[in-house]
Amino acid sequence: MLSLRILINVLEHSSILGILVIGMIFCLLAGRFDLSSESTLGFSAIVGAWLVSTNIHFGSGWLWPPVAVVLLMLAMGAAVGCINSFFIIKLRVNAFIVTLAMLLTLRGFTYVFTNANTMYDFPESFMALGGYSISGMLPVSVILFLGLFLFSQFVLSYTRFGRDLYAIGGNRAAAFAAGIRVDRQTFAAFVISGMLGGLAGWVLAGRLQAVTIGLGEGMVFEVFAAAVIGGVSLSGGKGNMMGPLGGVLLLGVITTGLSVMPISSFWVDAVRGVLILAAVVLWRITEIYEERWRKSIP
Amino acid sequence: MRIFRIVGLSALGCALALSALLSGFAASAADKYRVIYIAPQLNNSADIVIGRNWQEVAQNLGMEAVLKNAETDAKREADEWATAIALGYDAIVGGPVDSFAATINVQKANAAGIPVFMLGRTSAGGKVELIARADNISLGTIAAEELVARIIEQRGEASGKVLELHGPMDQVNARQRSEAIQAVLAKYPNIELIRKLQHWTPEEFFDITKSVASSNDLVGITMGSDVIPGIDAALDSIGQLKKIGDPDHIVLSGIDADPRILDLMGEGMWDVSALQDMVGYGTILAHYIKDYLDGKYKISSAGPIDNPGAPYHGIEARWSEDTEGWEIQTPSRPVDQSNYTDPTLWGNAIKRYQ
Amino acid sequence: MEKEHTVTPEDGEDTAILKVRGLSKTFDHVVALDDVSFDINSQEVLGLVGDNGAGKSTLIKLVSGVYRANAGKVVFGGRQVEFNSPRESRDSGIEVIYQDMALVDELEVWENVFLGRQLRHGFGVIDRKRMIEEAASLLERLGLGSLSPTTQVGYLSGGQKKGVAISRALYWDTRVIFMDEPTAALAVIEIQRVLELIERLREKGVAVVFVSHNLKEILGVTNRIIVLHRGQLTGILDTKETDEDEVIRLMMGGEN
Helix, strand or coil, X not given: CHHHHHHHHHHHHHHXXXXXXXXXXXXXXXXXXXXXXXXXXXXXXXXHHXXXXXXXXXXXXXXXXXXXXXXXXXXXXXXXXXXXXXXXXXXXXXXXXXHHHHHHHHHHHHHHHHCCCCEECCCHHHHHHHHCEECCCEEHHHHHHHHHHHHHHHHHHHXXXXXXXXXXXXXXXXXXXXXXXXXXXHHHHHHHHHHHHHHHHHHHHHHXXXXXXXXXXXXXXXXXXXXXXXXXXXXXXXXXXXXXXXXXXXXXXXXXXXXXXXXXXXXXXXXXXXXXXXXXXXXXXXXXXXXXXXXXXX | CHHHHHHHHHHHHHHHHHHHHHHHHHHHCCCCCEEEEEECCCCCHHHHXXXXXXXXXXXXXXXEEEEEECCCCHHHHHHHHHHHHHHCCCEEEECCCCXXXXXXXXXXXXXXXXXXXXXXXXCCCCEEEEEEEECHHHHHHHHHHHHHHHHHHHHCCCCEEXXXXXXXXXXHHHHHHHHHHHHHHCCCXXXXXXXXXXXXXXXXXXXXXXXXXXXXXXXXXXXXXXXXXXXXXXXXXXXXXXXXXXXXXXXXXXEECCHHHHHHHHCXXXXXXXXXXXXXXXXXXXXXXXXXXXXXXXXXXXXXXXXXXXXXXXXXXXECCCXXXXXXEECCCEECCCCCCCCCCHHHHHHHHC | CCCCCCCCCCCCCCCEEEEEEEEEEEECCEEEEEEEEEEEECCCEEEEEECCCCCHHHHHHHHCCCCCCCEEEEEECCEEECCCCHHHHHXXXXXXXXXXXXXXXXXXXXXXXXXXXXXXXXXXXECHHHHHHHHHHHHHHCCCCCCCCCCXXXXXXXXXXXXHHHHHHHHCCCCEEEEECCCCCCCHHHHHHHHHHHHHHHHCCCEEEEECCCHHXXXXXXXXXXXXXXXXXXXXXXXXXXXXXXXXXXXXXXXX
């Protein structure tokens, strides 16, 4: 019973990271990356909370219906993806710089919006995704995040969009010459990443039942770590969803494990770093063996 | 297939990690009380001394005391609370990153029947057995009164521009201290108060101090907490860090009395700080938790606590304005040239933890 | 299933599948291609030679829709065409096999064959099974039966990769294939393989434009040769009636 509860905790804690990782993988497969999703999360949570909460609780006092607000949060995420990809695809600015700038900009906006106040006391339905558990045990966010992983894997394996991303990340020139709409598909990857950032913001707002500045700050490192542990190539064209799901869960186990263990909290970050490194190395070793094995086949 | 290998690998990792961790935890669970303090951060001397002192005292009282770090991250904090609740600690001690975001954590612990205590700061709601913290109003009042006294001493009158670096107003501590400072300074109409919001980062302390000091003739600076460095460096960078006694010296009056500040007092650079007695209230809380779990003592009414022999005997208990539960506040006192070497100050006591 | 097609001449003696007329392209102030006109006949292998910078790749990119021409026109299958992207030219039946081969190393053989044009079930779900089967039978017909369609392309040899690229071109209703240096960086035995494949394509009624620096290969496999020099057409030769010296002379600009 204890271990089941801990396991569900691991899944619940991983759900936010997992949703962001999915978006990042779409971008990574196309040979790009999106640093801004953690800020998209924070920004969407702030704006959403602002619209649904009363002005006593530092909100707008407009009390918009939660359904409209959630749609707006997703649309805002999509808009962030559009802006990112406009600069990256149309103006050919480096993705690192563009999404880093977006990361900082959105984080700055969260301060502007809130004056660094915490917003809370949301309508029940606004907290549905992050806060509810089925029969008090299985959080809705866990089902959502596992479902999203499965669905994304399906998209990658069995749709043109998914296969095109592999081709674009593997050999952009080849993909273009083969008639793949490289720009359009890359654009779609960034839009998906942005929308998932918005979705993650909603889930986290519901889970904490309050929104503060700095939500999601620093998560981008864990997002990359989960993707790399899961065998996604940072240079594009290689990887899938199931590996990074393993990466997300492994990070969840490490983090929860470190909080379960009575080890000094001063050691936690160092130990976590070493464990992440070990996981990446382990992955790389299996990959080297796989390459050898494949080459040995005529 | 690659997919199966990946899933297999990670499943194996998960299983191994979980079983190892659980067995480790189970082995440590003996007949002792298990208590945990989830600190908001452990990146500055004040939070370190609060956490380590509480842990040390709790362990000396025969409890198994665990110290965890939320790293200034509300999500991380929620995760730590959820884990602690699942593990069924006998008591959880919090000191939230964010008062409002922490409320749900407290409510979940309440639902699980785990008593909750708060150290230094508190959640905005939920049922909390006891909050032990400094008296913020006393801190702010002393900081402001000492500031004015020294300005008068140096310049002969209470006039000029004073910078106040205050924290976000949704943090109870930041708000109460700032309000107390403003209340004192309001009595001196010739003092012009320049208030600047910051979020407890050294960069902000440095940048704000530098920009305000270089465009205004300041006579004094005060702040919600002197644990954060940056002010003296900023003044130094524009040539305005002068020794006490120099006619251009800007009076520096802090809150908390960080070890760095004690050193600056030794160098004659810093005037005064209102002491936050973190060693004191951490010790009190550890004792109270032990007595509470043993069933020996539980606060039942407002007024001075009557439990002779306990270190909290005689301290005024009151019903909290923030949470459902009791609260005690330890009063402040000024630290300056006359007493900065006192070994009972937390800024000197912390040397044990380094 | 690959489609066999016969080309009916539009009028009596016109067997040209692709006609290039007065094609010009300028980048900034550099003239890359200047008023070039020629025909490509179906069932012929046309050599395209010229020194580096002569305009060969510009010509290919103009015809296949990567670049837009400043002047001139392209007539394909009797209709004037103007392609805005490689996708459009491919869909019409013009395929380019680039020197860097335009294959994705990370993907498997079958997927490279169907790159950008996957076969699908309903609801946009791709039909892996059918594509793997089709790729296998395609490879078989090209004499590449030993290649498994599920091998990752990155693990193939240079010659095998050419085979994949050519079979891809063949699968679709392709009528003109441009091959940019298809034999570069290949072992001798693999060059032979590629030349055989070109011959087979011609037999199937496909027009092949063969671009190479190796004049021996050009003279050995082509029917006609067109020569470019600094963006200008300096000669259209019948392979049977020419020799290496003449081709080289034209490549140098036609002087001496």
